[in-house]
Amino acid sequence: MLTLDYHILICVFFLIKLRFFPPHSFDRAFLRVLGSFSARMRMRMRSRSNSSDAGGTSPNLLQDQSSRSAGQGWLKGKFPKLFRSQAGPTGTAGVGGSAITDGQQIHEEEPPVVIPTFEQNLEDRNLREAVQLLIEQEQRLFGEIRESVALKCHEEEVKKLATDREALEELVFQTLEKSLEIDGDNMAAALRSAVEAVQLEEQQDQLWRQNQRTSPSWRPSGWRKRHDSTLRRLVERRLDNEEDQKTPNNQQSTLQADVQGMGRQLKEDLLLVVKVLKSCYPPDMDICNLYARMFHQSFSARLKKIADYVLEDKDGTLLLLWVNKYYPGILQKPELVNEIDAEALGKLLPEHLLEPLEEQFLSNQQSELKTNLDNILKEEKEKWTNGDEPSREDNCYVSPVAYDVIVLLNGRVTSAQMIVGDQQKAQSITVQLTDFMKQYKTFQEDVIKQNRANSKSLIKATLDCIQQFSDVLVKKKLPLAENVRESCLCVLTDMRQSAHAYLLNPIHKVLKPHYQKLGTSDWLKKNPFEKLMISVKKELEDLQGSSPSCHQELMGRLHQEVTEQYVRRLLKGDVKLKDREKQQNAYQTITDNAESLHKLFSSMGSQEDWLKEILIKIAEVLKLQDVPAIQMQIVSLGSAYPDLSEKHVSALLKLKTNLSKTDRKNVKETLVDTLKETSADYDTRPFFCRIEIK
CATH class of the missing domain: 1.10.357 (Tetracycline Repressor; domain 2)
Incomplete structure (x- = not known):
């Protein structure tokens, strides 16, 4: 065949180059091309030899080609001259031959350049190199195919190529499915090679889309699309496994254990993506945000299913915490904040599911806050009714009412804001403070009206409470709605005036004769x-x-x-x-x-x-x-x-x-x-x- 004759001419050219040029000037890159070419020729010869053996009619391709070349006569007698020793004054011979030194013959051979085969690349997980070989073979085969008759001539090679592609594809996606299990440099290298293989396949798909010729049956391969779906399944599997493996402790419900387990797995995997997997992907694939979107969507879907059911208060609070605190906190970790676009991800739950959870939570908070405030005032009333004097600090009467209420409100509103993620919504629970102030004023009026032995000391202690409340309200140290703030300040002003009048009026009665x-x-x-x-x-x-x-x-x-x-x-x-x-x-x-x-x-x-x-x-x-x-x-x-x-x-x-x-x-x-x-x-x-x- 002409193709084989052409290959023999190339070989002859290299043999001449070996004879006349020293080894250090030999073009190694060209040797690799030659080795690759030879490997392909061996593959073709094996294919045709197998075909001949099966049919029993065709002679060995290499033997047939050699006999035809010998019959032409133009190479006859040339090979001995090419390899004949030509010693110079120094007694050295060309590369691949032998040198004569002091009457002794020393053999010096250039180590052969070994080009890995497809099977070797597959075995070594050199997936990029393996896919490159198959693409080159695909280009050669389908570049030669022009008619259906020619296709039949390459039928066996096409089948072999398709089989090799299936083996390679299986290995590539097996590697991708283990992306989040990387525990060494070898696995990272294999993943990097698999990603490069996917990229090469995507490029080849694009070339075939632009080509008008009949494409192979496996084109387009759609490896990039399958890559994304593989990662999506991987993410689902990671969260499923974490959910299945978690068992609640004495303080947790099953739902709480599941949600916290999935959240923990999400955090660990995103950190792995940023620290390790990112280096295995090219920047244009934006792998960190790709994984973040997949985890976000999967985690969100699970929380939506949970939110659709009627939940206990603590379970609803847990969902709100994950939506507004824990999950945003994960994305704000120093390792992730510059790699993941958290704003583009949005919230884990949509508004129509969040609103009933928020209403349920805020309603409970209002009820609990009212109970706590009532208990604070109830305790103060009981002390006064029992005739107890307020405690003293530095010879001053003091009352714990203001401190307890301020701490309680701060804690409740801060906690509510963290859980619902909105300050105005959290402040809605403080409407209970207005009612408390009115009750506190009524209690003070009773103390003044009954004028017991301990009333004056309690009013002096109450003045200090009024001052504490006024300070935090005027300076806006308490996170209150503006209407609540103004209403409370009005009540406090009345209470101060009343307390002053109670303490000073007896003095004015004594001073009245002097005024006159x-x-x-x-x-x-x-x-x-x-x-x-x-x-x-x-x-x-x-x-x-x-x-x-x-x-x-x-x-x-x-x-x-x-x-x-x-x-x-x-x-x-x-x-x-x-x-x-x-x-x-x-x-x-x-x-x-x-x-x-x-x-x-x-x-x-x-x-x-x-x-x-x-x-x-x-x-x-x-x-x-x-x-x-x-x-x-x-x-x-x-x-x-x-x-x-x-x-x-x-x-x-x-x-x-x-x-x-x-x-x-x-x-x-x-x-x-x-x-x-x-x-x-x-x-x-x-x-x-x-x-x-x-």
Whole structure:
């Protein structure tokens, strides 16, 4: 055959090259081509020899070709010359021959280049090389096939190729099915080779799709599609096996054991994919996200089946935890976070299945929270009913109510947010806090109304609770809905006012006789005010026992109320300041009194320094004689305290009996104009609005 003659010419060319060129310059790459070519020729000759033996009519292909070549005569007598020894001055011969040295013949042979056969590649798990050989054979065979007659000539080779492909395909996909069982470099190398084989097959499928000739029966092979389906089955099997092998312990239900087992297997396998399998795949296959999608879909399908059934509370909570905490936590592991697109995966369960689970969970949380809050208040009531005094820390009465409630709410809302994965949904359970605050207020009213021996100490302890609640609500340290926050703050404000009134009203009753002498003629003699101060000091001792911040606030409240009583009695008094001297005397008395009040209450913790300034500004009005100066002082007072009214100014100016009615009118008009411009711009503490002038 011509093909065989052509091959013999190539062999002759190499024999000549061996004769005239040294071994180190020999082209090894070309030798490999020659070896591969020879291997194919041997395969063809074996095939034809087998065909001849079966039929009993055809001679051996190699013998037939050799006899024809010999008959042509053009190679006759050439081979001996090619191999004849031609020793030079150094006594060396060509490659593959022998050298004569000192009369001795030394044989030096180049080691033969061994090209692995398909069977050897298959045995060694060199799957890429094996598929490459079959593709080359496929290209040769089907490249030669033009007509159906030619196909019959290659029928045996095509059958052999198909058989080899089946063996190779089986081994490739056996290797892929064990992808998640890699425990050594050899298995990783085999997987890498299998992946490359799949890629080569995919490329060959693409070539045949573009070719107009009749393709082999196995094209397209669809190995890439089968690769994906194989991995999908592998993932299903991994989760199935993990589910079947898990047995619940004493604290777990069967469902909990199954779900946790599958989740654990998912985490371990994804870590294996990132750490090991990723290196066996090309980047374009994005194997990490491929596996992540498959595990996500499989795990999600199992959870959907579970969610379709009516679940116990703890089972529903477990599903929510896996959807919103455990599973996202796995994907956020440092090893996985940069390899897997968690956002593209989405949630494990759809909204229509999550909503009933969330509603069931949140409803239970509300019920449990209400029970816990009721128990906290119930315990406080029992202590008070039994006559117990609140405990003391650093000589201050304290109550555990606020601390217990704040810790409870923080824990419940934080836990709920973690389980449902949404802060607003989690905050919905805090609606119970509004009812609790109202009950707490009702309880405080009962304590005040019954006024038992331990009521005053409990109210002092309650003030500290009110302060703690207010701090966390104002600073938004508690995760509450805004409407709940505002409602609770309103209740706390009422409770604080009520507690202050309960503690301070008895003091004002004692001080009332002293208040009544303010604004009278005796007042200017200082005796009434000095007696007032003595009584205040004595009564302040009974207000000890609140926490430092609450005591400071209570002292500030009393400081303001005493100052209000002072101004009220002054404006309602019957003292007449007819001339400059009496007005100057009143000015000095008021400023001295302001300083005394300031020193006393500051020493007790009050921070209300502004109260002193009010009295001084009032005293300045009484001292001034010029109307314009009086107008300026009233403007200053009205600007600082916009709740100053015309009635207040009128009552103050009436003390200055030497001021005409017209002058008083002008001063009041100046105040009105000032208030129109400034009242909307000030947000000051109320003072004059608490002093009613008829």
